[in-house]
Amino acid sequence: MEIPYTVEPRPDSGLANGKLGVWLFLASEVMLFGALFSTYILLRVGAIEWPHGELNVWLGAVNTVILICSSVTMVVAWAQLKMGKFAKGRIYVIVTAGLALVFLVNKYFEYASHFARGEGPWHSTFLAIYFTLTGLHGLHILGGIVVMAYLVGPGAKLWHRNSEQYTNRVEYTGLYWHFVDLVWIFLFPVLYLL
Amino acid sequence: MQGTDPAVVKKAIRTYGIVGGLLLLFTVITVAVNQVHLAVPLAITVALIIATIKGSMVASIFMHLSHEKKWIYGALILTVMFFVVLIMLPNLTVSDTIGTVSPYTATAEHGAHTAEK
Numbered sequence: 100m101e102i103p104y105t106v107e108p109r110p111d112s113g114l115a116n117g118k119l120g121v122w123l124f125l126a127s128e129v130m131l132f133g134a135l136f137s138t139y140i141l142l143r144v145g146a147i148e149w150p151h152g153e154l155n156v157w158l159g160a161v162n163t164v165i166l167i168c169s170s171v172t173m174v175v176a177w178a179q180l181k182m183g184k185f186a187k188g189r190i191y192v193i194v195t196a197g198l199a200l201v202f203l204v205n206k207y208f209e210y211a212s213h214f215a216r217g218e219g220p221w222h223s224t225f226l227a228i229y230f231t232l233t234g235l236h237g238l239h240i241l242g243g244i245v246v247m248a249y250l251v252g253p254g255a256k257l258w259h260r261n262s263e264q265y266t267n268r269v270e271y272t273g274l275y276w277h278f279v280d281l282v283w284i285f286l287f288p289v290l291y292l293l
Numbered sequence: 294m295q296g297t298d299p300a301v302v303k304k305a306i307r308t309y310g311i312v313g314g315l316l317l318l319f320t321v322i323t324v325a326v327n328q329v330h331l332a333v334p335l336a337i338t339v340a341l342i343i344a345t346i347k348g349s350m351v352a353s354i355f356m357h358l359s360h361e362k363k364w365i366y367g368a369l370i371l372t373v374m375f376f377v378v379l380i381m382l383p384n385l386t387v388s389d390t391i392g393t394v395s396p397y398t399a400t401a402e403h404g405a406h407t408a409e410k
Contacts (some may be wrong), residue, residue: 112364122365126372133379141383156324163320171313174355178306181297277355284347287320288340292327 106263107178121271125278128239132282135235136169139228139289153218155209159291162205163283169198170280174271180266185258189251192269195276199240206237229290236286239279246272312354319347 104116112119142150176191213219213226220230250269258265305361331339353359358369 113362114364119364119368122368126368129372130379133376137379137382140380144383144387156327160320160324164317167313167316167320170310170316170351174309175306178302178309182299182302183297205330274356277351279333281348281351282354284351285344288323288327288344289301292323292340293333293337 104262106267110189115267117267117271121274125274128278132232132235133234135228136285136289139232142224142228146224150223153225154229154291155212156291158205158209159287162202163287165198165202165205166280166283169195169202170277172198173276177266177273178268180258180269181261183262185262186267188266189255192247192251196244196251199244199247203237203240203244206233232290233285236279236282239282243272243276243279246275308354312350316347316350319343 102116106115108114109116172191172195176188176195179191180188218226220227250265250272254268255265257268261263323340326339327336330336354405358365
């Protein structure tokens with residue numbers, strides 16, 4: 100039996116099931132990160148002193164640039180597929196995954212320098228919330244890489260069977276990816292600058 | 294993006310490039326403002342305003358929220374409402390006075406005890 104409304108929109112919502120599903124998933128993600136941001140506010144307001152300048156601003160800024168570029172490449176990948184250009188679309192998805200990997204490598208070096216100084220999450224309240232927020236965000240980046248690897252790898256066969264469904268999958272992955280970028284846009288000033 | 298007309302898609306790609314450039318520019322501004330060392334409340338306000346502008350651009354252009362279906366807007370409005378409650382939770386813990394003696398009650402009780410003596 101074929102799954103209905105993977106490409107054509109449902110008559111009641113006007114949306115393909117996957118799109119509404121991804122948006123509902125993103126809504127739950129907003130609550131997940133919202134709870135942690137709320138925790139950050141509670142900890143910061145309640146603290147007598149809050150450390151400033153503990154993190155490498157330039158490394159954080161470079162990671163922001165990387166994620167913004169990856170968002171652009173992701174949305175361009177989808178636009179290429181919309182024009183029927185599979186090879187170009189696939190390359191843009193690969194570039195996006197590559198940028199995501201560079202982000203994680205930067206994060207690894209950042210974490211490693213903290214641990215080398217004995218500054219793990221146990222060191223202070225600030226570092227505890229820093230590792231929690233950036234760790235969870237990093238896991239989301241990793242999840243994105245896995246999905247993109249599937250899309251350009253075994254999942255690419257779908258293009259030849261149903262190109263519209265494949266394009267939709269790239270669009271939904273893009274929605275998730277832009278959300279991950281959006282979270283970092285707030286994490287960067289909150290953790291690195293303020 | 295409406296339809297798959299190559300001209301429309303190419304125009305959209307140009308828009309994505311411009312928005313990407315603006316996002317990078319705002320990132321540079323955020324870091325530059327941080328180097329000025331403003332007072333903490335002002336620095337927080339400026340940084341969060343810029344982050345909100347950047348976030349809105351990502352959501353409206355890259356995630357196509359500027360022209361989505363009402364079901365998605367409905368789901369997001371509900372999410373924003375709960376998100377605001379979540380962010381306000383720390384305030385609720387501060388204003389919660391259950392089980393604590395308020396200064397007014399304490400003064401009144403102290404006055405009553407003094408009068409009894």
